[in-house]
Amino acid sequence: MPARALMVLGTASHVGKSLLTAGLCRIFRQNGWRVAPFKAQNMALNSAATPDGGEIGRAQALQAEACELAPTTDMNPILIKPSSDQTAQYVVQGKVWRNLTARDYFSFRVRELFPRVLESYTRLAEQFDLIVLEGAGSPAEINLRDYDIVNMRMAHAANAACLLVGDIDRGGVFASLVGTLVLLDEADRARIRGTVINKFRGDRKLLEPGLAMLEAHTQRPCVGVVPYLPNLKLDEEDSVALEDRQTPARIWKSLPNTPERPLRIGVIALPWMSNFTDFDALAAEPSVALAFLERPEDVAAADVIILPGTKQTLHDLRYLRERGFVPPLLAHARTRPLVGICGGMQILGQRIEDPTGAEGGGWDEGLGCLPIVTVLRSRKWTTPATGRWRPPTLFGQPAPNLRAEGYEIHLGETVYAPGAEGLFDVVRATGEQVVDGAVSPDGRIIGTYLHGLFDDDNFRHHFIAAVRRMCHLSPAESLRSYRSERRQRLDDLAAALRTALDVTRIERWLAA
Structure with a gap:
């Protein structure tokens, strides 16, 4: 029997798809599933080496860790590493394939590369009960729909139930969730089983009227409001996360001039x-x-x-x-x-x-x-x-x-x-x-x-x-045990998501 599939899609880049995927992987592993992560195509300079000598996105290596697995190149068959504003190095199934412009890549990826993506996915699906897939950017990039291999094309191929995630911390979350669904065609829209609001701060009661209207507009349940989770200290996918990096002006000027x-x-x-x-x-x-x-x-x-x-x-x-x-x-x-x-x-x-x-x-x-x-x-x-x-x-x-x-x-x-x-x-x-x-x-x-x-x-x-x-x-005066604390952070992420998400409903989707 092929593996069940759940896909985490987002309304935009950096809405929290990678960490939500890692947290869900951890939850399903704790619940007894044999689970593995998958992202068909990733764009990041943050990468990891696999034991078999390949290269994948760092986020998928973290997700494999959440599943208590060694990472493999099948978990991220295409990695795009930008080398200029117009060109990038393309790593396919762990090995450098070509250096191409974005325009040239579009002419290759559906015809030549999607079959290789499916090869990797099929190998994983034969080994595990559940695959948790991560999308990239937004599935509603209507100018790129015909070339998409990481969002809805992959969702259909995996027969995946899909969650659509929006980031409320950046504003406009209701419009982005509703607008994304409106821009999808009917077959794609049917894959979206529910929505998630991520990075919420404040009084949940003040959000309730908006949630009711969201469900009315989308005709889909909002299966969770995930709070803003500071200080997780888990791998970020790409350099977007460096927007919040520490600078000397922020932290060094306040340090005392003492030996301690x-x-x-x-x-x-x-x-x-x-x-x-x-x-x-x-x-x-x-x-x-x-x-x-x-x-x-x-x-x-x-x-x-x-x-x-x-x-x-x-x-x-x-x-x-x-x-x-x-x-x-x-x-x-x-x-x-x-x-x-x-x-x-x-x-x-x-x-x-x-x-x-x-x-x-x-x-x-x-x-x-x-x-x-x-x-x-x-x-x-x-x-x-x-x-x-x-x-x-x-x-x-x-x-x-x-x-x-x-x-x-x-x-x-x-x-x-x-x-x-x-x-x-x-x-x-x-x-x-x-x-x-x-x-x-x-x-x-x-x-x-x-x-x-x-x-x-x-x-x-x-x-x-x-x-x-x-x-x-x-x-x-004190030193951290980073590796053991990292395992605890994954458990903490899973615990927070268990509280915030309707995991029981999501698992029912997988059993259907």
């Missing part, structure tokens, strides 16, 4: 920053005040600077020069720690070359902080990995048997200058063993290809302790 104060970690807000969830675990630590830096003058106030991953390394290197970041970054590196993750490490090297046009072609001198040269290639490394720390110290502090778990997602081969030292001995999920990263001769500047290494509690705690001591700050 939080560590000021500054992440440079590169235009093409990818995998910004690398820093969620650091930001959750009470002994850390993490901010995203958009102005060169903010660099001087940071104890630690991190250059994050980027989808366009050469572009963002030139951005740093044009915006005046390079002098303060180099000044910072003379006395305080500087860290590069993936593309950020490549920027810290001596040179970046792109002979095959993997990111547009050309070359440029790096910042010269690490003794490496990067040659970008068309091959992409995507794999979970475990690293064993090579240097005897971390920022001057002993680092015996220090390890970190993370994942690689990168283009580029690192060529070491004579005498250069690697940072980790890495074992990839494939069993391959390689040297990763680099460290400056004075030990203050480090770089690695490992995303997610700060999610590793042991490594993060060592990192914080070493940097605080280097900056003459007192030891952290």
